[in-house]
Amino acid sequence: MHQDHVSLATGQRSLGDPAIAYPLRPPLTRGCPRTSTGRIAYPVEVDYAYDRVPAGLFDQPPGPDIARWAPLLPPLSAPTLGEGGTPLLEACGVLVKDESRNPTWSHKDRLNRVTVSAALAEGAPGVVVASSGNHGASAAAYAARAGLPAIVLASAGSPPAVQSFVRAYGAAVFSVPAERRWPLMTEIVDRLGYHPVSNQTVTHTGHPYGPEGYKTIAYELFVQLGRAPAAVFAPTGYAELLYGVWKGFTELRRLGVAGTAPRMFSCEPAAGGPHARAVASGAPAAIVEVGPTDAYGIACPAGGHRGVRAVTDSGGGTVLVTDEELRAAQRDLGREGLWQELSGAAGLAGYRKLGAVFDGPVVCVGTSSGFKDVGVGSADIAVATTFDEVAANLPAGS
Structure with a gap:
């Protein structure tokens, strides 16, 4: 691997107390042992030798294989499948980062x-x-x-x-x-x-290296836009994505590459919403009961401290969206050629529901292909052998 593509990761740091640091290995997959309790688990995150980041790292175009950002990632020993480099498209009045273009069709x-x-x-x-x-x-x-x-x-x-x-x-x-x-x-x-590679604690900590992979979305957005967006709306289950994107932008600002960072918005199903509960109550994390929802990909009872930090530190917010609002966003994206899973449309649904005006570009992250939805493949299609049968079944406006 080229010397510019060697990891500069130096250790792990507690989100419960940033003064507490640990070696880079082993990954603390059960959170910070010194700050976590039986009711709240604090994650750790990876720290880097930021003063050694090579000049020009963010001059390169985004493309498949996140190893192009290796200095700011933990060591990559697993072979790539061509992840990353996903398009940023104008759709439904916003910019959509289409993560369904990844190798297994999700972020x-x-x-x-x-x-x-x-x-x-x-x-x-x-x-x-x-x-x-x-x-x-x-x-x-x-x-x-x-x-x-x-x-x-x-x-x-x-x-x-x-x-x-x-x-x-x-x-x-x-x-x-x-x-x-x-x-x-x-x-x-x-x-x-x-x-x-999943959570093991009472509130969510997950894998400490996981959100580091999501930072690459922030790097790509910066290169694609030539600046940081004003706001990012992300479908949120355990908030690893939300926090990873936020951390990526904070690094760009820390390195002097970007002058600003976006406001981050957590978009959760109205049937649950642990991060909305935590932010509203001032708690570091929350656990909620989850009601019926077809957005199974983000229907999480346990929240985590990462999502709270991303929202509060960025000056963003939380938005709860109903299945009806999700379906409307999913349908409208489909009409512009983007088939998102119901959960993956939460960013657009949240942006629409908030109704805020921002001084700059807004990005909604679309996380996954609609192929993965409940009930896909079960709907009947109209049968036609004549032109009249075709005409009778055309969509409205055709």
Whole structure:
């Protein structure tokens, strides 16, 4: 690897207390042990030798393979599948960062390039993930590419098409009740030594290296726009994406590359919304009950401190969106050629619901292909053998 593409990661730092630092390895996948309690778990994040970042790193165009940003990522030992370099498109009156163009059709590929690299570095015999959708498919794909077995703990209600997608990569897929997925994953980690790429704590910490992969979205947006956007609206489940993008922009500002950073907006299902609850109450994180929603990809009962930090530190906010608002955003994106999963349309739905005016470009992150939605492939299509039957079934306005 070229010397400019060697990781400058130096260690891990607690989000509960930035004065507390740890070595870079092993990744603290159960959060900061010194600040976490039985009610709140604080994540750690990766720190870097920022004074050694090579000049001109952000002069290069974005493209597939996030290794182009390697100095500001943990060491990348897992092979690429061509993640990153996704387009920024004008649609529905905003700019949409279309993460469905990644190798497994979601933003999770950026995270899993980094976390599977960590599994290889730790000599783990495999990876384990608790996921019913994008994360499971992506982890399975990157593990397969790296020659590692993967265990995916899914829910019985996950779409059959997504289950088939995960199995295509050779993963061992198990249907597990939601309340048992995290405890069972922890047992697999402790007894088999598999590397966890999902959460194991009471509130969300997840993998400490994961959000580092999402920073590359911020780098790409800066290069694509020639500046930082005024605001970013992101679909939010556990907020790793939201925080990663925010951290990327703070690094650009710290390095003197960008003069500003965007306001970050968490867009969650109205049926739950742990980050909205935490921000509203001033809590570091929150746990909520989740009601019925088809946005299963971001319907999370446990929030994490990362999302709270991204929103409050950036001067942004939280937006709760209903399934009806999500469907309207999804439908309108589809009419402009972008098929997003219902969860993936939350950024646009949140922007519309907030109704704010910003002094600069607004980016809505579209996280995943609509292929992964509940019920995909089950709808009937009109049958036609004559022109009159075709004419009778044309969409309104055709």
